[in-house]
Amino acid sequence: MNREIFVLIEHRQGEIRDISFEMLTKARGLAQEKQVKVCALLFGTNLENLIEKTTSFADKVLVVEDKKLENFNAECYQRILANLLPQYNPFLTLIGHTAFGVDLAPSLAAQLNFPLVTDCVDLKWEDERLEAIRQMYGGKVNARISLMEASSYLATIRQAAFPVGEGNLKAEVVKIESLLEEIAYRKFIEYLEAAVGEVDITKANTVIAVGRGIKEQKNLALVEDLAKTLGGVLACSRPVVDAGWLPKDRQVGSSGKTVKPKLYIAIGISGAFQHISGMKNAETIIAINKDPNAPIFAEAHYGIVGDLFKVVPVLKEKIAEIKR
């Protein structure tokens, strides 16, 4: 293997997203083993600032500037990449497994007939071949994946799966002309910020979060009582919001809020990575779950394996007792 590894830089509203640096770091590790180069792909408008931030993490930055690329548009990105990848012929191209990447990578792979492995938590060399590790069944098992022989490969990378290394390279910046024609079928209208609610869970020192294990809306009172006793706020996982039991501003996770409280208690939450990404930096994490194999226990500092309907009332009483 003596071809480059490409990384598609993801940016939004003028900021490069963390996943881009995580991918560049991982790509560099893979590239070093084979003594090949890492090339960042940066598309957009007014990119000077973003180019500067990228150069220390890659050997080369390929830049395409075009007004039509001001906001992420899967159609535009796909057209550019469908042109560029066969021409530059990298061995592998990394794209974030993000809202941006999942809208783009599968259709791009199908158009180019490249194998795509999605949501990778690891990538490694097996001699000259690439092997991917990804998760299945909500993170309860891992799968080792090989890719069919092809001219080039695509992989989408899970957020926060890889640390960001030190940026001490000095990339050559290559600007290429945008050959983008008019956008045919996909029109960006606007970004809508999440509505602000009455409680800001990101400001609380103590967050008590409840998940699907609570079973019914009326059972929320149980956990609310515990939250009150501890002087914390009530938060939740996504299914609780989907069911309409709590408003969206209480949702913790990748598509909700990121919290860093002193204490986070996850009750009846399995610990899907989309949830973990919103709370893993809490100082002390407690999980209460009846399933001893729930992935949440890999993230928590202390765990209680048991039925929340039995544990929570007793815990509440104990704490109330101490406080009296």
Next chain:
Amino acid sequence: MEIVVCLKRVPDTAEAEVKIAPGEKEIVKDRLVFDINEADNYALEEGLLLKEKFGGTVTLLTLGSKESEDVLRMGLAKGADSAIRLYDEKFSNADGYCTARILAQAIKNLKFDLILTGCIASDDGYTQVGVTLAELLDIPHASLVTGLEIKDKIIKVNRELEGGLLEVLEISLPALLTIQTGINEPRYASVIGIKRAGQKEIKVWGMNEIGLKEEETGEKGSKILLEQVFFPPVGKRAEILQGTNEEVSAQLSEIFKTKGLL
């Protein structure tokens, strides 16, 4: 409006003990409870709501074994008009790409304005089949959709990005949307609906019916190969408190106290 909804039957593993089957290519499935994939239930509801608003039909499609007819029947009971199950021995072990290819080939035989899929299947978690399917059918797509409005062949959709941010965009019909959970409130099937659905015919299409070659299906038509499933390595793990509910509560309270959390 002619609407096609792709449904997958998946095992519920959130609360179950998962075991790895001999051969290490699969998990043991015989004791698991199966149901419609969570996101697909929302996609189905969205299809039914659009049919109620604009008229037309809802056709359900699944690729799977005979047992997958359960999810098709449930969809019919809620008000879908017809259902097709794609099955052929040669389809087995299809990856995400190949699954999309088989679905695409079947859909080419149908009339459609809109195709709805879930954004992710909770078993394999590929997040891939819907957007691949759109490309293979050469129609526009939008993924992770949490809201939509259709006016004169134009769909305005809300896509959910990270951190609760929404991207609003417009695409033209015919199109494919991958639906995110929470977009609507899925209904329950009525008793009469269930009775009627029991009598409806479910078509079964194989390789010959949809016109795919053997090398285009199953493992041969796939782009990735699952070599092995294994349990995630135990890295750090919580200290599990032991004892009765009283005892663990007391221990936890003590931890709160020493850490100054009370």
